[in-house]
Amino acid sequence: MSSCSGPEDAKVVIVGSGFAGLAAAATLVKGGFENVLVLEAKERIGGRVHSTKPFTEKVIEVGANWIHGQKGNPLYKIAKEQNLLSEGPSASKNMCLQDYFFKEDGKQVSKTIVDQVCSNFSKLTDKAFEDELDRKHRKLSLGAYLNDAFGEFPQSRTEEGQQVFEWCKRNECTDEACSSLYEVSASQSSNYIDLEGEFFNTLGPGGYRAILDVLLKDLPSGTIQCSAPVKSIRWDLVKKGHCEDQRYPVQLVCENGQSFEADHVIVTVSLGVLKDKASTMFEPPLPKKKLSAIENLDFGIVDKIFLFFEKRFWPDDCAGVQLLWKEGPEDKDVYESLSEGEAWKKTWFKKITGFDTVARHPTALCGWITGREALYMEKLPDSEIRDICVRLLRSFTGWSVPEVSKTLISRWGSDSHVRGSYTFIPDGVDGVKAHKALASPLPPKDKCRGRKHLQVLFAGEATHENFYTTTHGAYLTGVREAERLISYYAD
Ligand SMILES: Cc1cc2nc3c(=O)[nH]c(=O)nc-3n(C[C@H](O)[C@H](O)[C@H](O)COP(=O)(O)OP(=O)(O)OC[C@H]3O[C@@H](n4cnc5c(N)ncnc54)[C@H](O)[C@@H]3O)c2cc1C
The missing domain is CATH 3.50.50.60 (FAD/NAD(P)-binding domain)
Known part of the structure; x- marks a missing residue:
């Protein structure tokens, strides 16, 4: 010794x-x-x-981006x-308020509906994170609990409300780094402690x-x-x-x-x-x-798809373009029908939540994707991923979307020294x-x-x-x- x-x-x-x-x-x-x-x-x-500077002197965060919480955060x-x-204000927890939400038919969903669904969704996730779940929900997956609890809100009875709700679940998969919220424990969510102060x-x-x-x-x-x-x-x-x-x-x-x-x-x-x-x-x-x-x-996977354009093509007040599907991967029926077999591979891109603007890069957008679909995407060439993203942006928004000049796509799942994003x-x-x-x-x-x-x-x-x-x-x-x-x- x-x-x-x-x-x-x-x-x-x-x-x-x-x-x-x-x-x-x-x-x-x-x-x-x-x-x-x-x-x-x-x-x-x-x-x-x-933190990398692949194209200009300005940093791109391929991995972690935010410091979550302030009080007690070393x-x-x-x-x-x-x-x-950063000198600017930190992003609010309810970031989607500055986003544009589009449906497959190219129609934009009103900010009022988005706001109502997103804030109700936040209330429901807060209940899980703060250990305040009703007894009937404690044994459920996070996805099953949210479906049941969202049924109480009037927006659950409209098609648009349901589509925004499905997006909220898909977006929550980014926080959980999971393939689906139906695989995450609802009651164990309260183990995670949110530190006081701004979250982002x-x-x-x-x-x-x-x-x-x-x-x-x-x-x-x-x-x-x-x-x-x-x-x-x-x-x-x-x-x-x-x-x-x-x-x-x-x-x-x-x-x-x-x-x-x-x-x-x-x-x-x-x-x-x-x-x-x-x-x-x-x-x-x-x-x-x-x-x-x-x-x-x-240990789940979250990947980022950075698309760099020669010029900005979205409105000044738009912080991101979010995609709403008629049949999204976090809909219970869709999840169940795709849980076995390989059919989900044909629609892997439906897991992309949308494309957010990127700090310090005024002409770049960042797409987010999680889970098995992210791992599947990682095996595709950049050019194929890029073309699909541009097609999505064009068909959902109807805007004149220019060609992408450069891409930067993370592949955390295939990285043999990491094998995913977080627990x-x-x-x-x-x-x-x-x-x-x-x-x-x-x-x-x-x-x-x-x-x-x-x-x-x-x-x-x-x-x-x-x-x-x-x-x-x-x-x-x-x-x-x-x-x-x-x-x-x-x-
Ligand atoms: C896309 C993405 C976004 C994220 N966003 C945020 C965020 O906004 N805010 C936040 O707080 N967190 C975020 N995270 C999570 C955060 O990055 C991690 O929780 C944290 O960085 C993990 O640090 P770690 O030291 O535990 O592990 P790691 O950072 O994984 O460090 C482990 C190290 O071990 C090395 N290693 C592996 N195998 C070997 C070996 N055999 N021999 C020697 N070395 C080895 C690896 O290369 C690595 O450098 C994000 C993560 C990802 C992937």
Whole structure:
């Protein structure tokens, strides 16, 4: 076993340089740890935060875009203190009020109807998020609960009201990162805690990357090694005596054969990567409880389709074009008829909610798509996706839509180092139990029996009981695991 007696001797390797990994590294360094290494699979840092400047000097956020909530949000605090927030007003939670909603026949739906349905929809989701569901709704999926509860409102009896309601559910799939709300637990939604203050806080010209840079400032140079995908994590080595002069309990081997030894490893890879690789990555294998948590929690896909035009063709007061279908994928009957088989692939584009305007890019629109349809789209060439989007924009709005000059399309589901966008709690799963099992370090404290404690620790968005899905959740889990090690050496 390593003879380290204090944090200055302890060797810590962090797997992943997203918010969780960088927060862990910065906290450890501040806490006196002198031997911290971050191994990152990609050639860039940030993980699901990807602020890029592909075409101009202006940032595009391919991943996370907003800071959700203000009070108690550590990233909002950093952004505010460092003057990194956007100067304009933050977007309102009911963003659809500035949007134009079009039906398949090209007719626009009145703002009054949109407003009524969207605000009733918000009331219903708030009830689920604030743990105020009626008993009859507690065992339902979020989709089934919403269908039942929306039936009480007069708009449910009009065709347009139903179409806007279907759009609201499709749009909510973006928040949940799910294929469908019929797969999400209604009662478990209250595990997620909304922080007080504006929900959609936007960052200034540096984008999310500017917050990552604040964390990087605290790290000695050479702390992060990019293009170093970890292939295997062998733990409990000292006890098993793999090698007579084995000093460290954990060994990591990268895809290129490079190997590292450590007293402690903090694993921050996404739930998607764990689903894909956990069974082969760890030796000895992860405990059953952790493997079940990895299997039971779900990791959905949200993709963005950026379309850049030479000139703006939508009215000044239009913040987005939203698409309403006669038979949309979140209609109960449509969902049920398409749940089996492959027919949904023919209409994958119906899952696109619409096209929003993009901050700092006055001639760009961003389409949103989720779930299995997003994964299907990811396999198509950009040109095919672009042509379908232009066709949708032309046929729904009737406007003269020019050709697209450039596209930028995310493919989070196919990205082997992420495998999706963020976590959701499926219908029938106990979220708190699963998040806890995912977060618990190895070996478990009660089963240490002389083995070194805290060999492998787990951080990352999916390990937070209340702020899963978010950047601040990821950040806080990195701090949590670093503090676990700091107090271990302080005891
Ligand atoms: C499209 C999209 C929009 C989003 N919008 C928002 C938003 O507006 N607001 C918000 O709060 N959140 C948003 N999120 C979620 C947010 O981005 C994540 O919750 C957060 O960034 C996760 O951070 P993390 O550190 O837990 O994981 P990650 O960022 O996934 O970091 C894990 C890192 O591990 C690396 N890795 C994986 N495998 C290996 C390996 N074998 N070896 C070494 N390294 C490895 C990965 O490359 C990655 O860099 C969005 C996400 C997406 C995809």
